Amino acid sequence: MDIARFKLQHVEILDSIARLREHARAGIVEHAADIAGLVVSMSSIIKVHLAVEDRMLYPAVQKQADRALAEMGRAYQEEMQKIAAAYIDFSRRWNTAAQVARDPEQFRAQANTVLKAVYQRMQKENREFYPAIEAM
Structure with missing residues (x-):
């Protein structure tokens, strides 16, 4: 199974997270427009990525004769929900500069929690799930 597109999307998402972090460190209010723009663009990538995973990747993995890989796919899909x-x-809350600038500390707190989970999940996929898929 060719998962190059998924890997490329991970790179794009991780790059967006890094750029969000840079803007937040430089000043959330001062960079609210850049932050909101990154949230919107990253959301587009993430939504496509999730849709293709749900419609194609997870079902294909779960149909494999390798029961361990099939179960891994099921567990990954459930966790991802x-x-x-x-x-x-x-992404719905922080998709405009006004929203970001209005409550910068709440943005920071939620970004730290949510984006950390996204980041960790992608690293886990890159380290465990994708190599298992490529080995099948």
């Missing part, structure tokens, strides 16, 4: 829901809420 919680992370995705938290991210969707985050």
